[in-house]
Amino acid sequence: MRKPLYQQLARLGKALSSPNRLELLDLLTQGPCTVEALARKAGLSVGNGSQHLGVLRNARLVESDKEGLFVTYRLAGPEVAALFVSVRSVGEKRLAEIEQIVRQFQSSPESLEAVNHDALLERVRSGKATVLDVRPEDEYRAAHIPGALSVPLPQLEAFLEKLPHDREVVAYCRGPYCVLAVEAVAMLRAHGFQAMRLDDGVVEWRARGYDLATSFT
Numbered sequence: 001m002r003k004p005l006y007q008q009l010a011r012l013g014k015a016l017s018s019p020n021r022l023e024l025l026d027l028l029t030q031g032p033c034t035v036e037a038l039a040r041k042a043g044l045s046v047g048n049g050s051q052h053l054g055v056l057r058n059a060r061l062v063e064s065d066k067e068g069l070f071v072t073y074r075l076a077g078p079e080v081a082a083l084f085v086s087v088r089s090v091g092e093k094r095l096a097e098i099e100q101i102v103r104q105f106q107s108s109p110e111s112l113e114a115v116n117h118d119a120l121l122e123r124v125r126s127g128k129a130t131v132l133d134v135r136p137e138d139e140y141r142a143a144h145i146p147g148a149l150s151v152p153l154p155q156l157e158a159f160l161e162k163l164p165h166d167r168e169v170v171a172y173c174r175g176p177y178c179v180l181a182v183e184a185v186a187m188l189r190a191h192g193f194q195a196m197r198l199d200d201g202v203v204e205w206r207a208r209g210y211d212l213a214t215s216f217t
Helices: 002-015 019-028 035-042 046-058 078-094 096-107 117-125 137-142 153-162 180-190 202-207
Strands: 062-067 070-075 129-133 168-172 195-198
Touching: 002 046, 019 035, 019 046, 019 070, 019 078, 035 046, 035 070, 046 062, 046 070, 070 078, 078 096, 078 202, 117 129, 117 168, 153 180, 168 180, 180 195
Parallel strands: 129 168, 168 195
Antiparallel strands: 062 070
16 A cells, blocks of 8 residues: 555655746745746746646646636645645755755845844834835735735836835745845835835745735635
8 A cells, every 4th residue: 555655645756856846836826827927937938837837737736727828827725835835944954055045145235134024013013114015916916915015026116206214114025035025125225215025925924824815806
């Protein structure tokens, strides 16, 4: 009995054995997405992205729906997001190479300091912070931190005049290794705002037991 069981579990390992597929899974933790959009975000051709997504689908890690000419992928369930976070966590703890990459990122001038989730909660609840979600709008609609404003990074500069200068601004994106919030905070500070980066994304926020909001209803 054990051999067939391990063979089936090995299908998951094989599906996760590609850096491109791991990145696609990471992107899908943000919400459902079309093949074309996923390929663009991951820097892949549509054909290559489709092949990788097919492997993930065969391993039952993702599901897809077709509407007209477009195929939309989503995670097969919340346990898949938890699996991705677990793999990342094990890698952070056990692989020295990842530790070195993270240390370099966190020590670079561009990384800036991050505000932890408890500090963010206090700022938001007390009305002392404006929270910006700088991911693409489709990811914001799928799930976002309640009260956050959707300001995709390419639109941030045009949005600055709408932000009050007497409040802290907290920006977040896809999680601890996403640079969108880093770039947003750098831009905000360059224009005189007191800005901080939240290193949690929606996956980490949900894992802490906090509610998320959507914009589909």
